[in-house]
Amino acid sequence: MAYVTHLKPDGTYQPLKAHEENVAALAGKFAEAFGAKAHGERTGLLHDIGKALDHEHEGTHNQLGVEVAKKCKESEEVIHAIHAHHGEVEAKTVIACLVQAADAISAARPGARRENVENYVRRLEKLE
Numbered sequence: 001m002a003y004v005t006h007l008k009p010d011g012t013y014q015p016l017k018a019h020e021e022n023v024a025a026l027a028g029k030f031a032e033a034f035g036a037k038a039h040g041e042r043t044g045l046l047h048d049i050g051k052a053l054d055h056e057h058e059g060t061h062n063q064l065g066v067e068v069a070k071k072c073k074e075s076e077e078v079i080h081a082i083h084a085h086h087g088e089v090e091a092k093t094v095i096a097c098l099v100q101a102a103d104a105i106s107a108a109r110p111g112a113r114r115e116n117v118e119n120y121v122r123r124l125e126k127l128e
Contacts, residue, residue: 016052019106020045026102031095040098043081046074047099050082062088 024044031040050065081096
């Protein structure tokens with residue numbers, strides 16, 4: 001079974017693995033400024049792990065991801081970042097904030113949502 005995220009305008013999709021890798025790369029790059037590149041990459045890679053279960057179990061992918069991370073004995077910081085990446089709880093660590101930003105950037109790129117490039121550029125200009 002292939003897991004997907006972010007449908008593209010042409011009806012194709014971004015595989016979950018590609019999204020995870022993109023968020024991991026961005027979070028790692030951001031965390032590098034704090035001497036925590038590997039930690040940012042790992043947390044970014046794991047942030048949506050609950051999406052692999054949300055079709056089989058009750059709960060949000062954040063909640064399911066937290067359960068998996070706890071069972072796998074991930075650090076409290078990783079668990080918190082998974083829980084906070086969509087604002088379900090307040091992001092209270094630097095890594096949680098960086099993963100939240102990386103996820104938003106990945107989801108906001110052209111093709112992640114059904115929008116054209118002009119709308120994407122307008123949204124970016126509003127952020128500036």
